[in-house]
Amino acid sequence: MAGPITWEMGVRLFFASVVATLVLAAPASASTGKCVAGAGWSPTCTFWTGKVTFVADGDTIDVDIDGDGTHRARRVRVTGINAMELRVYSHTPSRRRGDCHGVEATARMEQLIRRSHWRVRLAAQDRRSHSNVRLRRQISVRRHGKWIDAGRIMVAEGHALWLGNPIEWAWNRAYAQATDRAAANHLRLFDPQGCGAGPAAQLSMQLNWDAPHNDHDNVNGEWARIRNTGAQPVNLHGWWFRDSDLRRFAFPAGAVIPAGGAVTLHMGHGTNTRDTFYWGLSTPPLDNISYDDKARGDGGYLFDPRGNLRVWVIYH
Numbered sequence: 001m002a003g004p005i006t007w008e009m010g011v012r013l014f015f016a017s018v019v020a021t022l023v024l025a026a027p028a029s030a031s032t033g034k035c036v037a038g039a040g041w042s043p044t045c046t047f048w049t050g051k052v053t054f055v056a057d058g059d060t061i062d063v064d065i066d067g068d069g070t071h072r073a074r075r076v077r078v079t080g081i082n083a084m085e086l087r088v089y090s091h092t093p094s095r096r097r098g099d100c101h102g103v104e105a106t107a108r109m110e111q112l113i114r115r116s117h118w119r120v121r122l123a124a125q126d127r128r129s130h131s132n133v134r135l136r137r138q139i140s141v142r143r144h145g146k147w148i149d150a151g152r153i154m155v156a157e158g159h160a161l162w163l164g165n166p167i168e169w170a171w172n173r174a175y176a177q178a179t180d181r182a183a184a185n186h187l188r189l190f191d192p193q194g195c196g197a198g199p200a201a202q203l204s205m206q207l208n209w210d211a212p213h214n215d216h217d218n219v220n221g222e223w224a225r226i227r228n229t230g231a232q233p234v235n236l237h238g239w240w241f242r243d244s245d246l247r248r249f250a251f252p253a254g255a256v257i258p259a260g261g262a263v264t265l266h267m268g269h270g271t272n273t274r275d276t277f278y279w280g281l282s283t284p285p286l287d288n289i290s291y292d293d294k295a296r297g298d299g300g301y302l303f304d305p306r307g308n309l310r311v312w313v314i315y316h
Helices: 007-024 101-115 151-156 172-184
Strands: 031-034 043-057 062-066 074-078 080-083 087-089 118-122 136-144 146-149 160-163 202-209 223-228 240-242 246-249 264-266 276-278 298-303 310-316
Touching: 043 101, 062 118, 074 151, 080 101, 080 146, 080 151, 080 172, 087 101, 101 136, 101 151, 101 240, 136 151, 146 151, 146 246, 151 160, 151 172, 151 202, 160 298, 172 310
Parallel strands: 074 136, 264 276
Antiparallel strands: 031 043, 043 062, 043 118, 062 074, 080 160, 118 136, 136 146, 202 223, 223 264, 240 246, 240 298, 298 310
């Protein structure tokens, strides 16, 4: 006889039902073709069109998808990018609040969509792709009669970090390369004073994204080493580190890098010391390079208390 349904089982059943609904409700107007038009070779994608009803932030929009038999908007997570977060969402731009660069990224995404008369094209290699309850899709906007990749514009202009995806990978390489150029030119997110002048610091960072042996068995084998190349100590209290995903580690009070010294942040569990810190994760956060057409990779990013991205390593 089956036992009682636990809270965890209920959550899993809920998400399973949502995903099943998304799959079964695929619109009849969907078409197929190359994910990347004009490419010599490209995987095949399914395409939909629709009208945007709300721009939540720089990487999430609501779309009323054509031909699905409803007038209900679906929440869509733009694949391949990660914009800074908002805390207050609104149709009214002046009411939006969030992390530094978050409001600006939302405004840019909304501008691209408005110029496309609120019409977008969605694409997916796997039509079942989702991020929790959101559809995961590549988004294109209309410009001069052609569909233009909105996600690529966002990373090329420095409005978002590259967030490679193992399922919707057709855009990974192009987005990573666009991010490299934005970083090299210190555009927006990569402007070390974009949120106002932060603490004086001269830093460099080394990232070990591939732990010895199995990453999942050796989470602490992934680490970031932050070196102070300046002549003055740097107080790291209020600074924070993240990968391309949303999770972040905030350095505690008392964390200081002496002049010419370094601190190391391990990704797993441990006891903090003067120069060694532990994020406390149970799984490795830094994706490995895939060395294939999927062009997987990741990044490590260090922000100061004002929200300025001060030093980073992007690899792919």
